[in-house]
Amino acid sequence: MKTKSLAFRQIEWWIVTLVFLIIILSNILSTGNSGNRSFDTHLLGYFSRIFIPLILFLVFYLLHMVLIPNYLKTKNKVKFILFCLLLAITSYTIVTLFAFGANITNSPFTLFYLKTMAIYLGYLVWVIFLQQLLSPPRMKDYQTYNAVRLGSIFFFLVLFFFQIDLLVHRGIAIISGFALPAILLVLVYNFFLIYNNRLAGKRKAANWFNITLLLLFPGAFIFIGLVEQEEVPLLIGLGIGLLIQLVIIPVSNLAFEKYFGMVGQIKNLSHKVEVGSANLSFLKSQINPHFLFNALNTLYGTALMEKAERTADGIQKLGDMMRFMIHENQQDKIPLKREIEYVNNYLDLQMLRFENEENLSVDFKLPSTECEGHIAPMLLIPFVENAFKHGISTKNKSWIKINLRCMKGTVHLDLVNSIHPKKITDDPKDESGIGLDNVRKRLEHYYPGKYSLSTISNESEYFVHFSLQLD
Incomplete structure (x- = not known):
């Protein structure tokens, strides 16, 4: 994490894919109300909640995984701008037709589409700013840049969730918008304070940090449940605690071990290749x-x-x-x-x-x-x-x-x-x-x-x- 930038394009792709999968699946399984505004119960209203997220996801894929990488390789601005305009006009027209047909919006403009595009463009501008400010040679390594950019991904995702409450139930949007950053925070906390301490043989410190984690996340809900004598916060706290201890921490530890094991193997193989090459060139030029x-x-x-x-x-x-x-x-x-x-x-x-x-x-x-x-x-x-x-x-x-x-x-x-x-x-x-x-x-x-x-x-x-x- 210090020596080079993380593969953010792939990270962003998988996170956004997960987000849209949640949205589409929740819309497939739900009917009726979606937050503040009621959808028509006819067939077009149902399919609009499925196809509009699919169109937005397709736009993200074409922009983020196709057009921008191709532009970075070819530097062809005219071609890039023309394709972006064609994609924007086509997708906006289709989304607008679905939105008006399903009575999602009564405005002559599909504002949630424009806001979504503004959030994405804002994220791209913010990334360029971070690269100029926090990456080497301005900074000694990539640790700060990687951490800030990871946090930025989830911040902009939360903004996105609050702009699409017309397309998904507000409860799903709120849970997803806060659950993903919370999971990321737990993963970072586990890696730096629990996993690394156990790896260094400091088991007592790791256990104390683990207890602190339980007090911070599920402990807060359990405390509220006990004070208010409500079962729902109590059950939520217990569920979060079990999820952290039985799923998130064990799975993340396994992922960390696999990752660092692979990194160690790659370094070992690279070292052997370098030594082999050195010995080969040495044999060729001994005298x-x-x-x-x-x-x-x-x-x-x-x-x-x-x-x-x-x-x-x-x-x-x-x-x-x-x-x-x-x-x-x-x-x-x-x-x-x-x-x-x-x-x-x-x-x-x-x-x-x-x-x-x-x-x-x-x-x-x-x-x-x-x-x-x-x-x-x-x-x-x-x-x-x-x-x-x-x-x-x-x-x-x-x-x-x-x-x-x-x-x-x-x-x-x-x-x-x-x-x-x-x-x-x-x-x-x-x-x-x-x-x-x-x-x-x-x-x-x-x-x-x-x-x-x-x-x-x-x-x-x-x-x-x-x-x-x-x-």
Whole structure:
């Protein structure tokens, strides 16, 4: 309710459908008087009380669910105005014929139709005002907007009920006009004060709020019945109490549980999809293909200059890295020492590639002792790879400093690399190599609340500090 606007068009549709269903059914089942004015008892009078609400409901449907949504999509004002005028003239003519034929009104104008349309147009204008005043970015969230608009729906419904007492018995209009807002009030009261307290384990507070609810609604009628010694208010109070306790609260609680259960499932599935996408993109870009190509070329050149020793060592390290990517990288957690070995192999191969670069200074410190614990694979290498990718220039002075250390139950990485002007051919999407966003998603999935990752950059250097509490 806070993060987005409720689906008010659907809410309004179902509420208005329920209202007109009540009106039409009550008119079908009743005959004779309807409030202040008597209908003719002939057949036209009976069917007028059925068809006029049906016509009004059809007008609402065409306006609210067809014409306005189409206009919001197409922005075609001329077409929208023409259809609205055609609908208004046609419906007004039909309603007027029925009203005069049934002697519902003696005025040359069907005023209840015009008042009904005025209420609907007033509601639309009020909604636009609320959107401008109470929705983000003017407000921090949608909670106030949603609450006020829900209340506005029932306020305008009450106005509508008092304008159509010619079409429905006044008792039905009054009961419906006040019963629907009362039910909404009970639902809101239950959600915020009873349901949420029970959900938080505050059963005593929830029970007190439940007792207060009974004292406010049915208790008032029971008190009046006892004071006046009348049975009707007493029975109404008991009926309302039973309705609240046996129907409204249990059904609304079930609806709340179903709704939040579905929301939780959607969030869980969305999170899994995001993690899956992150892992998939991660697998596709674990090692820069250009690095592998350059590394193999370097090994080939080294093999030409010397007989076998360094070349064999380089090929062995590269093979170990490939095995790591194919096998261990598929696991959720691996020994921390294997992750550090992978980083070490990567650094050795990079140093083999850049050992003759006079403008490059690389200083890295890795743990001298074997680190204990387990870690999600490929969490450390993205920072190191990005440093080599963006911190090296063949023309300018470049430097990379890496300090990786592990303590009891934690691992820490501090990294500094030089920054150079971007090439025109650089892809903006590839600015961060494997991508810090990808790393953050994996950290949130595997280590929520157990890591610290901060990056700072200036004109010449890029700093990374990463700390992780291992399981």
